[in-house]
Amino acid sequence: MDTAPLVNRVAESAIETLDLAAIAPAEDVVAFDLAPHLYRGLVLREREFRQALKDHDWTAYAGRDVAVFCSADALVPTWAFMLVAAKLGAAETGAASVTAAPPEEVRRARFAAALDAADWDRYAGKPVVVKGCGNDVVPLDGFVQATRRLQGVASKVLYGEACSSVPVWRRPAPGAGAPGAGGAGRPAKPAAAKPVGVKPAGVKPAGPPRG
Incomplete structure (x- = not known):
């Protein structure tokens, strides 16, 4: 019988949780x-x-x-x-x-000032879940501004909980090309050159001029 201990995959993952309610000023306006x-x-x-x-x-x-x-x-x-x-x-x-x-x-405005004072470097290169439950003290704009700040440091931004979240943004892989460009770093295929001096098929050569 396998007696290996249960492992909490969520707890051991590299995902960071950002609780914006903890950043909000303590006293209300x-x-x-x-x-x-x-x-x-x-x-x-x-x-x-x-x-x-x-x-x-x-x-x-x-x-x-x-x-x-x-x-x-x-x-x-x-x-x-x-x-x-x-x-x-x-x-x-x-x-x-x-x-x-x-x-x-x-x-x-008070929450924006609190976001400016927060330590965003701790999320550098990490996937971050912005906690969305029970954040009644957080204005809607707080989630918007937090997303913009995380895009400058994090590898991925999600919303909700670590065990159940909605993907919001992911940092593109290095060298990734634009969508529809045929892949990352792939050069565009040059247009085929037309042969010189070859007449199109089905066209008769012009005869000598009539006197």
Whole structure:
């Protein structure tokens, strides 16, 4: 009876797993929506808005990345964003950053910065599976940008899990020719040269000119 131990082929393979959720910033973006401060959902009244900012509890934004935006379809004056930024920049609140953009745009920018800081050299010459399950904290653009970065170092990019993945990209073999070119490095076949001085078949030679 064969008593050889079972071998986990997946664990022993050279495939690297990239979990983008582990790269994502730890804390989520905090949103400050200007829409609730609009009069009748249309305009912003300066006096009422200043009072609302004065009464607002800003302690929840301390050390956080804040997205200042307006979810309503209204024309908000520039000074409104500046007033909010001034409150968030006060010493007692100390927001980590303030951006005039919807929360999803701020998340995308923060994740792009996290990708820039990641160590991509560890995937050099290796097949990489980009983990796709349970990555709700990863924006869609994060998968796109990770693919582009992996193309510069990895030998292959897949999506899913190491045991069940979808091929995304593979590095071409050295010297591989373009599709339909007849193979890697194969020179094009020259056109056959036409014989010189041979008349085409079925054509009678011209007779002497008639006088």
